[in-house]
Amino acid sequence: MSSDSILAVDHLSMRFGGIVAVNDLSFAAERGKITALIGPNGAGKTTVFNCITGFYRRTSGTMRLTHEDGRAIQLERLNDFRISKQARVARTFQNIRLFPGMTALENLMVAQHNALMRASGLTLIGLIGAPSWRAAEKRAIDRATLWLDRIGLSDRADDAAGNLPYGDQRRLEIARAMCTEPALLCLDEPAAGLNARESAGLSELLLSIRADHGTSILLIEHDMSVVMEISDHVVVMDYGVKIAEGTPQQVRDDPRVIAAYLGADEQEAIAVMEGGT
Amino acid sequence: MPAPRGPGVAFIFKKALISALVALVLFSLMIGIRTEAGPNGQLIYWTRFGDLAAMVATVFGGSIVMELLRQWWGPVGTVKVIPPSVQAGLAVARRAIAPVLLIFTFLVPVIFYNQRYILDLGILVLTYVMLGWGLNVVVGLAGLLDLGYVAFYAVGAYSYALLATNFGLSFWVCLPLAGILAACWGVMLGFPVLRLRGDYLAIVTLAFGEIIRLVIINWQSLTGGPNGVSGIPRPTLFGIPLAPGPDGLSARLGIEFSPTHRIVFLFYLILALALLTNWVTIRLRRLPIGRAWEALREDEVACRALGINTTTTKLTAFATGAMFGGFAGAFFATRQGFISPESFTFQESALVLAIVVLGGMGSQLGVALAALTMIGGFELFRGLEQYRMLVFGLAMVLLMIWRPRGLIGHRAPTVFLRHSQAISSELAREGRG
Secondary structure: OOOOEEEEEEEEEEEEOOEEEEEEEEEEEEOOOEEEEEOOOOOOHHHHHHHHOOOOOOOEEEEEEEOOOOOEEEHHHOOOHHHHHOOOEEEOOOOOOOOOOOEHHHHHHHHOHHHHHHHOOOOHHHHOOOHHHHHHHHHHHHHHHHHHHHOOOHHHOOOEHHHOOHHHHHHHHHHHHHOOOOOEEEEEOOOOOOOHHHHHHHHHHHHHHHHHHOOEEEEEOOOHHHHHHHOOEEEEEEOOEEEEEEOHHHHHHOHHHHHHHOOOOHHHHHHHHHHHO | OOOOOOOOHHHHHHHHHHHHHHHHHHHHHHOOEEEEEOOOOOEEEEEOHHHHHHHHHHHHHHHHHHHHHHHHHOOOOOOOOOOHHHHHHHHHHHHHHHHHHHHHHHHHHHHOOOOHHHHHHHHHHHHHHHHHHHHHHHHHHOOOOOOOOHHHHHHHHHHHHHHHHHHOOOHHHHHHHHHHHHHHHHHHHHOOOOOOOHHHHHHHHHHHHHHHHHHHHHOHHHHOHHHOEEOOOOOEEOOEEOOOOOOOHHHHHOOOOOOHHHHHHHHHHHHHHHHHHHHHHHHHHOOHHHHHHHHHHHOHHHHHHOOOOHHHHHHHHHHHHHHHHHHHHHHHHHHHOEEOHHHHOHHHHHHHHHHHHHHOOOOHHHHHHHHHHHHHHHHHHHHHHHHHHHHHHHHHHHHHHHOOOOOOOEEOOOOOOOOOOOEEOOOOOOOOO
16 A cells, blocks of 8 residues: 555445445555546445545444645544544535535535634624634635636626536535545546536546645546546445456456446456456 | 416306305305304304305305416416516615614604504514524524424523512623523523434424423422512613602603603613624624524535534524523513413414514515514404404415415525625525424
């Protein structure tokens, strides 16, 4: 395992009653890189995400997050909101979870809640409208505006998030996660439901996030064009276990991956398997 | 825009006939025949076929009118073309309504100085406006359905009554204490219900309201039980009593004493308290805590993913709402001079919740208008005597058909870049817990 991994998942297992959703999974996500987690439907990818982001309590195993300053945090010891607040892991959801009745700008302001709470002196300083609070609020609006610009939504800042087109909502959710200033950004199928042009735009956005902020990205994705284009490292899961990992090129040529993934195209998979052995 | 051709005359008549028939069956016993116990205990009855016929005819006519209206209005979702001039006028009226209402409220004691009834009604309406604004924090902003709000009203009232009668503390010392105590009870309610959502939360809060009332009834040594607490001191103008005598305000100002002075004082006191509630709520909405409340109403899971502590966020919503309820309770105690558990029944919680829902969840102006409609409207129908509840209920039903999202059916953003545009409540969620 690389010494500069931001996230090290070690022997992670998650059971729901008798069902083993994730079984003894180990992988690492490198700092400042994009790691993709792929696999057929029901492979347990989202379960891994939910364990990492504290929505599920893992059955066994460890998940260690190492910050740039060397501070290590065991994610399995934190629960729900503390993962985002203390470990600075942000996530998006497979089915978009924006605040539909709030404007795009408000969505990005809510994401800066913890910083703003400190600035507002747990509401008391804010209630009297102290200058320090107003300055902090202005900075938060500036940051939100910056992100709206980056995702090309600045002219729709005051529109309700629920009124935005689907592709814009996807990008807004990513921007909202970035407004929490995460060290690790977990994206659950960000390209789902996007057309080819929007997918290309998304790839660009993710690459620019990696380049400009050095944010490490962990990505679940079905859209192989996105995965192959932007990932530095790919982990393949099937039935809750890791079946392969490596660079996109290595994974693409791995016969086990092809067998698992192209289940529909059995003939080809068998041919590849036979050719490989 | 020409109205789309709806079903013909025959259809309308058929529909009206069916409605009239249903009305005839329903009302034949309820209205057609009246029974009463006679002087010797026997049952006497007489018929009221005239009333019955009038009722059925009304239903028949009303059904035709409804159908015609529906055809004129067009199918659901038809966009009505309103001329821009009318739209502009409406926008101005909408913006003017709050300041006009506020100025009018300030002038009420001046205009109706000699009409005790109007002043008392004004105080009552303002008390419910304040309660509505307080509950609005919990239900409208944070989306936590609270059916036991009257508990905090009771805590505030009893806090003031007991502190004042036992320790002789003044109203102005007790007011913040009542708020703090009510807020503590809000947190105490909040803890066990943190994990509950929707219907379950509603049931537990309802039970909480009843528990507080039952404790008050049964803890006789402290609260006096069903007999209540009497002799609660009247409020003073920062130590100057509003009473006849050499120390009273009127004597000091050199004017003749009148009992109306106290009523006017109470009116402005509750107005100030209500405006304080409003101001704090508006400020809080623009602070991170208020935005977190609304985000919690929209999507609790997303809140957790953004690092928002949902536990403290919910508890602060309960505490803030309860605090305002406590202030209102202290005011209620000082106004009445006597309180008993009868004033704090579930009926009150339901009324305040109805005000919030009718006003449009989360809208400050909506809540004020709804309180005026509910309390004022109820008084307005007093002349109808026995039919008052019937007419009032019907009015409520029609109002909710007309405006299913409440009187003010949109929410104003808390922050904007270029222009603030109202968001339709259809997008906003009502919250599930």
